[in-house]
Amino acid sequence: MATLADVARRAGVSTATVSRIINNSPKPVAEALRERVLAAVAELQFVPNANAQQLARADRTAVGVIVHDVSDPYFAEITRGLQRVATDHGRLVIICNSYRDPERELAYVDLLHAHQTAAIVLAGSGYHDAPITARLDAKLRIYESTGGRVAVIGRHEHAGDAVVPENEPGGYLAGDALYRLGHTAIGVIAGPRHLTTTTDRLAGLRRAAKEHGHRLTARQVAYADFDRNGGRAAAATLLEANPGLTALAALNDSMAVGALACLRERGIDVPGRMSLIGFDDMPISVDVTPPLSTVRLPLEEIGVRAMSLALREGERGAPLVEHAAARLVLRGSTAAPRGTRSRP
Amino acid sequence: MATLADVARRAGVSTATVSRIINNSPKPVAEALRERVLAAVAELQFVPNANAQQLARADRTAVGVIVHDVSDPYFAEITRGLQRVATDHGRLVIICNSYRDPERELAYVDLLHAHQTAAIVLAGSGYHDAPITARLDAKLRIYESTGGRVAVIGRHEHAGDAVVPENEPGGYLAGDALYRLGHTAIGVIAGPRHLTTTTDRLAGLRRAAKEHGHRLTARQVAYADFDRNGGRAAAATLLEANPGLTALAALNDSMAVGALACLRERGIDVPGRMSLIGFDDMPISVDVTPPLSTVRLPLEEIGVRAMSLALREGERGAPLVEHAAARLVLRGSTAAPRGTRSRP
């Protein structure tokens, strides 16, 4: 593998000159030399060793992103926003999938720290696990203290700037919409119990219930994995346990799609016999049948804002916290229960 | 930021000892020293500089992955497979999105080369652009000559091992299925012209047409972006230009989903008045209405195999080429044209 020194030797100049030319440093270099060096670079197919450059320079360029799983549309959308901003700033982004394993998340923070990334963006639900949360926070603080920037999405509890999706208000919106339509027996398809996203959204739903004079009993809430199959299983459980249900609220769209599959299998018409509302508004939600009513979170924008925070220049004062508004999107999967008229 | 030397000083030992303890090198170290060093590491919150480590060690650990766009389900699935294998091997994977820009792809090869990744996996369609292809190939070869491994998915034309999805046979499968059902006027919703994936799949379709005594005229093929909106637009174009169409073949599932939306808007029943077949079998394909008939490509498995090739040990002989079989999956979106009976 050719090195800077090889190029310098070949061109008959010092390594300093080669370095200057390659990085087109402001220091002037005679045109003749430049050409000779460039020729040598081409001949030797020289590619500078980024690790050596990184070590020699002081600056940090790459940024790290830790998500649960990029192949999940929720994170895919966020990541798209993150990427766009990073690319606009000329930054390489390193994407790490924690696959919802907190230990892996911790390991990735260390890894990104070790790689001298300029910033770490942590996306995805927090965990109801105090020791883990504390350890993660400690690592993030250490990283910050060595000059790294931190931006979190959700997970307001951690160090660094934050973009906080309105999960609780969103849950409220979903619940309120259902109750307003006249539903009284609502089942909740929830994500894993230990995720804060689950509890936040659920809290909003409960608030709506309370406000409308209802409550959500334990059997009306089914916890499962935050994906299609989880939603399908949870829907089945709910249907079994609560024969009188007229509406289902899923805590994300993937689960809602799974629930839709379950309903279809059982020949339960949506929204005729059962209303269904999701959460997130993934791109695909408009293409299922019926198109999914849901609570929209501006996912790509969340990514954009998080990366903008992570990359912002200037002094580090108090961490910035921005909120990302949830918005109700009614499509075809919700309606008033049979034989009812929705209240205004 | 604490360095190895700081830790050594603090613990009253040499940097060599600290390094040995941290990397638990086989060289024995007295228990007392070990404890002192570990204590110092904790107190100083030392995190080794990965760039320095990388530079000092000879080995390459990370692997790079270049895809068009991870947020596209096609690549998301492949990436999942890639990740799994890499993680099993204890490798960090760096994911790079080219967003279908060949120049960016070239830049990423250099970047991954510069970062001393052990391997580069290049996924996603090739381009019908000889100069670009040649430049990419040259870069890949240089990278290989410096000890890097290369594995490509599709893009058989490049250096390195390859996993080749059966695009042409898959296209044939889709076409054959439609003709067998009795369709004679088929429209093709194609991806961008300059992508080899488009032309390969289209070639299979044409072969099927020919075999059944038909042909695909220019107006029967609409080119658009390889995504939902592209599919929707292309479907509209096709419907306008060919009133007699009874079936649509989309060159990927995203486009098929878009076509479905177009058909729905126009009140054209699928499969009653129009059959539709996709390609890839994305996870969501089963959840649209009607569930999409498609040509299944084992995407995650393709990722697994590509990464296995990229990480394989041993001498580098002739590049290995593996094929990933396409399989027809008939679901609800295809049927015999009205008033016809499908041929056996």
Add this chain to the structure above:
DNA sequence: CCCCCTCAGGTAAGCGCTTTCCTGGCAGGC
């Protein structure tokens, strides 16, 4: 005509680690 300033280009000191090779102390063998 000489001195000094200017500036292109080189020298070399790191950047933070790993690892080879060396040292010094101790135990065991004759």
Add this chain to the structure above:
DNA sequence: GCCTGCCAGGAAAGCGCTTACCTGAGGGGG
């Protein structure tokens, strides 16, 4: 009791770059 062998631990040489600082040549002014 001395020599040899062994072993824990340290010194130092890199790894491939960047860059502050130095040098020497050329030009202009006094």
